[in-house]
Amino acid sequence: MRNAVNFKTSALYALLGRCPCCGEGKLYRAYLKQVEACSACGEKFGAIRADDAAPWLTILIVGHVFLPLALAYAVASTLPSWASAIILSALFVGLSLAILPRAKALFITILWHTGAPGAA
Numbered sequence: 432m433r434n435a436v437n438f439k440t441s442a443l444y445a446l447l448g449r450c451p452c453c454g455e456g457k458l459y460r461a462y463l464k465q466v467e468a469c470s471a472c473g474e475k476f477g478a479i480r481a482d483d484a485a486p487w488l489t490i491l492i493v494g495h496v497f498l499p500l501a502l503a504y505a506v507a508s509t510l511p512s513w514a515s516a517i518i519l520s521a522l523f524v525g526l527s528l529a530i531l532p533r534a535k536a537l538f539i540t541i542l543w544h545t546g547a548p549g550a551a
């Protein structure tokens with residue numbers, strides 16, 4: 432069924448936390464635990480291991496896209512440095528927690544769509 436849907440559609444479904452195959456079932460049963468199989472279409476995702484790719488992409492995005500913006504904010508800000516540090520730390524933790532499952536979903540989709548070894 433992986434060839435029945437194009438990659439862009441699969442990636443969009445996965446980024447929304449849905450099955451990359453049908454877009455109806457959930458991809459995760461917990462924060463970063465993917466389901467063994469889609470509840471709607473039965474496609475298997477339990478054997479797919481994204482490993483360190485998702486944290487790598489999260490660090491890449493947060494560190495290289497948002498860090499320069501945060502530094503620019505810190506330089507231009509009139510807040511005390513301790514307040515900026517707290518605000519930026521909370522922002523980076525929040526961004527990382529928000530991006531990590533989406534990055535993993537993207538890599539699960541890539542592995543599933545390409546039929547990579549270990550992707551069942």
Ligand SMILES: [Zn+2]
Nearest residue numbers: 450453469472
């Ligand atoms: Zn499905």
